[in-house]
Amino acid sequence: MERNGEMRAYVLGAIGVALLVWGSWWGLFWAPRESFMGDVQRIMYVHVPVAWNAMLALTFAFACALASLLRGGWKWDSRLEAAMEVGVALAVLLCILGSIWAKPTWGVWWDWDPRLTTTAIMVSAFAGILALRHFVDDPVKRATWSAVAAIVAFVDVPIVYFSVRWWNSLHQLQSSPETVSRAFHWPLRINAFGILFLMAGMIDLRARVAALRLEGELAPPLPESGREGVR
Amino acid sequence: MGVIEGGWEFVWAAYGVTAAVLAGYAFSIHLRYRAERRRRERERSAT
Numbered sequence: 001m002e003r004n005g006e007m008r009a010y011v012l013g014a015i016g017v018a019l020l021v022w023g024s025w026w027g028l029f030w031a032p033r034e035s036f037m038g039d040v041q042r043i044m045y046v047h048v049p050v051a052w053n054a055m056l057a058l059t060f061a062f063a064c065a066l067a068s069l070l071r072g073g074w075k076w077d078s079r080l081e082a083a084m085e086v087g088v089a090l091a092v093l094l095c096i097l098g099s100i101w102a103k104p105t106w107g108v109w110w111d112w113d114p115r116l117t118t119t120a121i122m123v124s125a126f127a128g129i130l131a132l133r134h135f136v137d138d139p140v141k142r143a144t145w146s147a148v149a150a151i152v153a154f155v156d157v158p159i160v161y162f163s164v165r166w167w168n169s170l171h172q173l174q175s176s177p178e179t180v181s182r183a184f185h186w187p188l189r190i191n192a193f194g195i196l197f198l199m200a201g202m203i204d205l206r207a208r209v210a211a212l213r214l215e216g217e218l219a220p221p222l223p224e225s226g227r228e229g230v231r
Numbered sequence: 232m233g234v235i236e237g238g239w240e241f242v243w244a245a246y247g248v249t250a251a252v253l254a255g256y257a258f259s260i261h262l263r264y265r266a267e268r269r270r271r272e273r274e275r276s277a278t
Contacts, residue, residue, distance in 0.1 A: 006264075013257060020253075024246060028242070028246065035234070036233070036234055036235065037235050038234060038235045038236060038237070038238060039237070039238055039239055039242055040235050040238035040241055040242060042242045043241065043242055043245040046245055046246060046249045047245070050249070089252070089256045092252075093248070093249065093252045093253070096248055096252070097245050097248065097249065100241050100244050100245045100248065101241070101245065103241065104235055104238045104241050105235065195253075198253065198257070201257075202256070202257055202260055205260050205261065205264050206260050206263075206264075208264055208267075209260065209263045209264050209267050212264075212267040212268060212270075212271050213267060215271060216270065216271060216274060
């Protein structure tokens with residue numbers, strides 16, 4: 001049973017890698033040059049899918065935090081830890097890619113504009129929660145406070161999304177099918193699904209790491225916390 | 232209206248960083264999972 005679940009994570013990851021190779025090949029060599037940004041625009045095929053999936057991972061972390069508080073169960077704490085770590089990894093990659101794209105288009109690697117500043121706050125908040133989890137030995141207290149902290153930190157995620165609409169920003173508005181030429185759709189979508197599958201596989205496997213650690217922490221003796229089994 | 236010429240070095244850097252970060256992070260999870268599973272198997276067999 002455990003091996004089947006483990007295999008699922010690797011299969012999801014393999015599908016993700018295959019889609020990413022296909023989408024990136026399309027974006028680099030088949031998709032046309034953009035009229036104003038030229039070839040530099042090809043960074044969009046990795047930057048935007050990473051952004052979407054980073055926010056999706058952190059939204060899943062928020063859902064896990066709610067489930068952990070409302071329903072209990074160690075599996076939600078394991079998934080919360082996994083989703084936060086994968087979300088932070090993707091968000092850090094997002095900032096690096098944004099920086100690489102900003103240099104040739106804006107002329108600077110970084111600017112404290114609303115989108116970038118709120119993203120930096122989002123990364124710092126979730127990375128801080130992950131770091132602080134290591135300092136709490138009691139699994140019950142750790143699960144409770146990190147779920148509460150994740151819910152508080154999640155407040156910044158919609159602010160990141162709407163920051164380009166609410167304030168004047170160097171960053172462009174969100175792209176939509178109406179604002180992106182049809183020639184650019186396919187590599188963008190293929191890479192978005194590629195990172196989605198890879199992210200799902202990584203969260204699945206990372207949650208197993210957290211569950212195995214918890215199993216070691218909790219056994220024996222089992223705590224009388226009223227929480228259900230680890231998985 | 233200006234048009235950006237060239238810039239392939241930025242494109243390659245972006246795709247290279249993406250591949251390196253995603254591959255490195257995925258591999259680190261794989262290694263941690265393997266190590267954790269072995270540790271748990273040792274602990275289970277000891278009890």
